[in-house]
Amino acid sequence: MSLIDPTQLDAEALYAALLDQVKAGLAGAHEPAIVGIHSGGAWLAERLAQDLGMSERCGVLDVSFYRDDYAKKGLPADVKPTNIGFDVAGATILLVDDVLYTGRTTRAAINELFDYGRPARILLAALVDRGERQLPVAADFVAAHTRVAPGQALRLQQGADRRFNLTIEHESA
């Protein structure tokens, strides 16, 4: 696994690489569907679903209520309703997030998904894996591995033209 300097991450090139991986990985999958984690994962999921002709089977999860730090942090200002308009039971769900770090968001998302039904399989796609996991979580599809200094965060942004951009910010407490 080679690590890419976080200042060199080209979000559009990474998106194209992730799309290729996901296309190959979902070929022949049983009842495939795509679910993005609000907010960056949802932008990615919507674009992947459009590019794969799967917009009818694309949903969004807001894991705020399922986070293990919910009691401490409460709800963020921009909480959005979860929206899954297809049958999760028996489906192959591609869970999509922008940045994979501690793994706690993925854990919360899997917990929430099971409230909608029992999927046949869940696969995880992340645009960037920054390592330093705190839970045993691994992505099936990753466009880039990097390391970011403590106290900093990678943030995905989407422009009005739907193009992606990754920036490095100081992490909010």
Ligand SMILES: O=P(O)(O)OC[C@H]1O[C@H](OP(=O)(O)OP(=O)(O)O)[C@H](O)[C@@H]1O
């Ligand atoms: O692996 P973890 O340590 O859980 O971190 C990864 C999560 O952190 C970010 O979400 P955040 O909660 O900051 O919300 P956002 O997507 O709206 O920025 C990111 O979008 C991932 O969902």
Ligand SMILES: O=c1cc[nH]c(=O)[nH]1
């Ligand atoms: O670097 C990070 C870590 C967690 N979540 C992000 O969006 N970026």
